[in-house]
Amino acid sequence: MEFSHYAPLWGEALLTILAVLVVLLGSLMKNSGKLMGYLSAAGLVAALALVASNLTIKPTLFFFDTISVDALSQFFKVVFLVVSLLVVIASMSKYTGKGADEYFALLLFATVGMMVVSSSVDIITLFVGFELASLSTYALAAFDRSRKNLEAAMKYFIFGSVASAFMLFGFSLLYGMAGSTHLVDIAAASLANFGPATLVALLFVIVGFGFKMALVPFHMWAPDTYEGAPPLVSALLAAGSKKMGFVAAFRVILIALVALRMEWYMAFAILAALTMTLGNLAACWQNNVRRILAYSSIAQAGYIAIAFVVVGAAYGAMPVNVLNMGPIRADQLGIAGALLLILGHALMKTGAFIGTALVSSNVSKESETDPDDISNYAGLAKRAPITAFCMLIFMFALAGIPPTAGYIGKFVLFSSAIYSGLVWLAVLAILNSALSLVYYLRIISYMYLKEAAGPKIKEQKGYVVALVLTLLAVVWIGVFPEAFINWAMQAAAVLLPQ
């Protein structure tokens, strides 16, 4: 077979080779941190270009039909690559010395893992990608080797492993039932012989993915991990690896287990309602900014989970005139909304966590208190004007105030909920958005209204570049959403039968 046949996968190949190269070079050269940073960034940009050249490719299968390159996988790959790139750019200001090569290599491996997951149409491949990403991020979560890091990584590792175990057990049942690991075969089998084993498998799969997506009540690890891990790693976890849970869940639940949609429809309705409400309520009581962001990302997972409910309610419904896109299906619209929300949230959360990274890395030197405590954000507008301004926009965007990236996904997703008759869920979600403003506003009022808590902070170049790039992307998506909506609609179509 010709080499060029694999062109759509060159991005993954490039990053894998680069990651190995980074480890090799790091062991040979001394003080190579800076170089590794640039090398990783360049590699990610190149991979992004490779993925972007096949943005809306027709579904193409590779490696015995286990890997599918399609609009959906490309959508998620872009999200993962952009997040990793932003994290790498910010990291160049922090990880320059010894060990930087390991850091960047782990980050690249994690990215490859996430990319593999987004392309997997086979449960074993999916699991391998999942573990590659997870194991790399377990190590990253403990990278600074502080007490808190270790605690965070330990929790993350234990919960992650339990989730994997649940998932794998569910997968094994699916395999036993279908005799195949391909998602399409499982879909056919579950449709043909629907029985108690399928239900148990569904239960295990939902619990496993619930952990990964941090849905309430499987969310407990997220605040502790996001708070304790190095802040830039938290950005990768919240914006990248959590979204990996979503793409995996989309593929497994919406394709393989679609026969059971009446069962998971109710489960996800309850999970979504619980997750967004509890996430938002819990965020109101936190004093640690990273915990606030963690709970906010739990709440966002709740919004995204609405997509499952919409698909369950409107699966295969006749196309209707929704919005102004001509006749389309509500289930497709729901997934498109979730994708837009995932894209927006990935950017906003990356930006927000990079902001906290800048603050905590500068504060911890001078105070013994918790570096992420909200009191350290007092007067940030004076101490670090660029960071504070970017954070301000991210907070408004997370709250869904137009015209930023936050509103567009919510709009499309909540619309789809209304079209599929889930008005109560849409209203609950909008009220939750209002509630979320309470804690975002609290951070803003600390940054802009309080007296400065200390002298001016030097805003390192890497952080500033990453923040400003994220800011531009967040505003760009909000002001010119048309192209992104169309792209998300194409990606969403992959999951649904035509």
Added chain:
Amino acid sequence: MISNVISLLIAIPLLGAVISFYAGTKAKFVALIASLIPLALSLQMYMEFDKTSKIMQFVESYNWVPSLGVKYTVGIDGIGFPLVLLSTIVSVLVIIYSWGETKKPNQYFALLLLNEVGVLGVFTSLDFFLFYIFWEIVLIPMFFLIGSWGGPRKDYAAVKFFIYTHVASLVMLLAIFALYFTYQMPDGSRTFDMLTLLAATADKTIFPTSMLNIIFAGLLLGFLVKMPAFPFHTWLPDAHVEAPTAGSVVLAALLLKMGGYGLFRIILPMLPHVDKAFVTIIAIIAVISIVYGAFMALAQKDIKKLVAYSSVSHMGFVTLGAVAFTWMSVTGAMFQQFSHGIITCVLFMSAGTIQHVVGTRVIADLGGLADRMPKFAVIMMAGFMASLGLPGMSGFVAEFMVLTGSFATLPVYTMIVVFLSIVTTAAYHLWALQKAMFGPILKKYMNVHEPHAYELFSMAMIIVLSLIFGLQPGLITDIMGTAATQVMEPVMTLTQMGVI
């Protein structure tokens, strides 16, 4: 005629805000220029404005997010234009009044300009989505103005202001979505176009009364909170007391008008198609706001809080005039919006000037200030007289029109207002004025002096405007009269509506 004049009107203060932010201490000059150009543009528009036309003028429309049916559509008619004029006038005067601001002047003037952008956008948007964006944008500069330049409890006041009005906006947003998702254009597409959606609310087959009632209630809540009307007014006194003077002025003169604008633009066209009980409910809210506001003002110790409650009372006239639904009362209510917009500026500026010249706003601690600041005293007295409704000033004309017009359809409510509020209104104004400015001067105030010339200038300009519009109301009521006819065209009276 300049093309895209409304976009220019919105873009210039926005550009000005960005430049002022980086202009350091020169920000005030940038701000002045960036607010004078919109004023000139709006005066130019006044010349070109067709006062007898009932259709939208200066319309611009571009596709923004076609797949969601969102357009950038702006335009003005007799409802919006007087408020556009008001916004450009007040913005200039408030910037002049704040000439001496020394605390972070670049941010301060940038926020004032951003506020202007927001209100101009609200008064000109003809697309619900755009309308909502501007509606929310307004909150942000005001939040920072209160929170950064405010008094001792500024954090609390800023957050309360934001959350309170944001929740109301969200209820409004839900109602807008309900309109959006229910109505389909003939070709099956969805639209946020304000006029199309409002016209569609008349169709009972699309919007059954039971459903329209809920939508209407949601929109109404959004506007009543903004106005603010009893019992949704509690955010206002806190916000006003803690806000810096310019913030209070903009809040009372422009932000409250957004609520009134919503009544005329959105509520009145829907009123004939909803449950008749709404007329009674709104009328009761209006009357309570007027009377309760006046009595609360009478009980205040802080002169600024007094002015804040007087706003609640005066804005009640807008609600009453709107819901009475006669040509006279609706025109009067629109004029009350304009008139209160300018008069309240001088009231808040007076309170602010007293605060920074004397150091307190507690009425009981003041006395005899006229002795040391005669010019200021004259202007302040003129302002208070305008506010209490002295014939010859704009406030009198407006309230007179509202009361005369309302008497025809809502006689009982009007009589309650007449009996309970007119004397009270006169009483709190005169009492505060007398106690603060006249009488023997207190020893400790022997050293106070006239405020800065720029403060006196902006206040004097407002008195002049109030006199001009008091003596020649036709300058602006002609426009409003056409708008009132246009609003009432489908149903001319409450009798036809079946209310009385």
